Amino acid sequence: MTDSDFLKPGSLPFCAGCGHHLVARNTARALARLSLDPLDVVLVTDIGCHGIVDRFFLTHTVHGLHGRAAALGAGIAAGLGRGKVIVFMGDGGASIGIQHLVECASRNFPLSVVVHNNMLYGMTGGQPSAMTPCGFRTAVMPGGKVEPGYDLCRIIHAAGAENVRRISGAGDFSEELAEAFAVPGFSLVEVVESCPSYGIRHNPGRKPADIARDAGLEFGVWQNPGRPVARLSPRADCQSLLELERLTVNWSSPLRGRFSVLVAGSAGGRVQQAAEALARAAVSTGLNASKKGAYPVTVGTGYSAAELILSSEPILHTGVVQPDAAVVVSADGLNYAGKVVQRMAAGQLVIDDGLELPPTGARVWRRPFQKLAGVKDAALLALLFLLRCNPVIPTAALLAAAKSGRGTDLFALLERLDEVRDSAIS
Structure with missing residues (x-):
C-alpha cells in the first residue's frame, strides 16, 4: 500500500x-x-x-x-x-x-x-x-x-x-x-x-x-493501560435497514425511462420533506426513486434544495447534471438553482411568480405558490402543480405520501391555481 x-x-x-x-x-x-x-x-x-x-x-x-x-x-x-x-x-x-x-x-x-x-x-x-x-x-x-x-x-x-x-x-x-x-x-x-x-x-x-x-x-x-473497547452488541429486536418492509404499490405510473427534478427553496420551507414525499409517492407507483438534499452548513438559513430521480429502471447513480424539471419557490432557491435553470435548453421550469424570471430554454410556468400556500407549503404545492403539468405519477399519490395534515387544503389550492391566468410561457 x-x-x-x-x-x-x-x-x-x-x-x-x-x-x-x-x-x-x-x-x-x-x-x-x-x-x-x-x-x-x-x-x-x-x-x-x-x-x-x-x-x-x-x-x-x-x-x-x-x-x-x-x-x-x-x-x-x-x-x-x-x-x-x-x-x-x-x-x-x-x-x-x-x-x-x-x-x-x-x-x-x-x-x-x-x-x-x-x-x-x-x-x-x-x-x-x-x-x-x-x-x-x-x-x-x-x-x-x-x-x-x-x-x-x-x-x-x-x-x-x-x-x-x-x-x-x-x-x-x-x-x-x-x-x-x-x-x-x-x-x-x-x-x-x-x-x-x-x-x-x-x-x-x-x-x-x-x-x-x-x-x-x-x-x-x-x-493509560489498555482495557476493553466499547462495542455495540447486535439487537435481535432491531430490524435491519436491509430488511425494512417495502412501500406498497397503490398507484401506477405511465413513466418509461427516467424523470429528474430539482427542487429549490429556503431553509424552513419544508423543501426536504416535500422532495421526500415525491420520492415516496414515486415508489408507491412502482417506480424507483432517489433523493439527494443540499443545503449550506448554516442549516437553518439560506437555501434548501433537493435533486430527485424517478425511474422505471434501476438508478445506478443519483447525480442530476441537467434536470427535466426545475421547481423554484424562493429567492434563496433561485440563487442556488439559477445557473442550472439558465443552462436548461428544454424541460420545464415551475417558479413562484414573485421571483425574477431568469433566461432559460425551459417551458416556464409561473404561479403564486407562496401567496397561496405560504412559505412552508409552497414547495409541496409547486410539486403538485408540476405533476398536473407532467403527470408522471398521480397527484393523489403525492398527497398521500405528504400526509399533509397542516391545516392547508392543498387539493383546493390546486384548483385555485387553475384559475390563475398566468399561463405557460414558451
Whole structure:
C-alpha cells in the first residue's frame, strides 16, 4: 500500500501554506504504513476547513455537524466491529464537542481523533477557540487572548484515553500518526499547525510550536493501560435497514425511462420533506426513486434544495447534471438553482411568480405558490402543480405520501391555481 491508495494525487483544497495539507498527506502515509485496505477505513470529518478534504480521500467518508464528528465516529466504530475509524476535527470543533471527546476517551471507543489545532476558527474569520493559547492574536482579539486555552491532551488523558499525543505539524509525522492509529482503543493526536490566512497574519514571525510551548503546552505522548473497547452488541429486536418492509404499490405510473427534478427553496420551507414525499409517492407507483438534499452548513438559513430521480429502471447513480424539471419557490432557491435553470435548453421550469424570471430554454410556468400556500407549503404545492403539468405519477399519490395534515387544503389550492391566468410561457 502507498499513500496514493488512500488519497487522490494532486493539489488539495487548502490555502497555500495551510497545515491541513500535511495532516491529510501524513494521514494517508500512516494508513499505508499500517497496510490497511482503503475500504476498511472510515474517515469522519467535522465542520471546518479541514473537512473539505472529504472528496479527496479514497476511503469511506462521513461529513458531520460542527463539534459532533467524534460522536458520529464513536457510533460507527462501536457498531462496525472491524476496520479503522478516524475522526478529523479542528480546535474549534474540539472546543464545541469536548464532551463528546471526553466520553469517547472514558468509554474507550475504538477510534482515533486527529485535531487540527491552528488555534482559531479558520473557516469563519479567525475567531479564537477554547484552545487558543494566551497571548495569541486573532482578528477579533488583536491584543492577544487574555485567558489560557484548554490543554486538550491533559483533559483527554485524564478521561482515560489509551493514547494521547501532541505533535508539531511539520515535515513527515506519519509514523506518529500510525502509532496512534494502531492503538486498539481510543487515541487522540493534537497536531499544532498554522493558518496562513489568519494565524500567521496576526502573529508574524512566531512558529506554532513555539507559541504552544510559550503557553505551557508540552509536546509528547501520554498513555493509560489498555482495557476493553466499547462495542455495540447486535439487537435481535432491531430490524435491519436491509430488511425494512417495502412501500406498497397503490398507484401506477405511465413513466418509461427516467424523470429528474430539482427542487429549490429556503431553509424552513419544508423543501426536504416535500422532495421526500415525491420520492415516496414515486415508489408507491412502482417506480424507483432517489433523493439527494443540499443545503449550506448554516442549516437553518439560506437555501434548501433537493435533486430527485424517478425511474422505471434501476438508478445506478443519483447525480442530476441537467434536470427535466426545475421547481423554484424562493429567492434563496433561485440563487442556488439559477445557473442550472439558465443552462436548461428544454424541460420545464415551475417558479413562484414573485421571483425574477431568469433566461432559460425551459417551458416556464409561473404561479403564486407562496401567496397561496405560504412559505412552508409552497414547495409541496409547486410539486403538485408540476405533476398536473407532467403527470408522471398521480397527484393523489403525492398527497398521500405528504400526509399533509397542516391545516392547508392543498387539493383546493390546486384548483385555485387553475384559475390563475398566468399561463405557460414558451
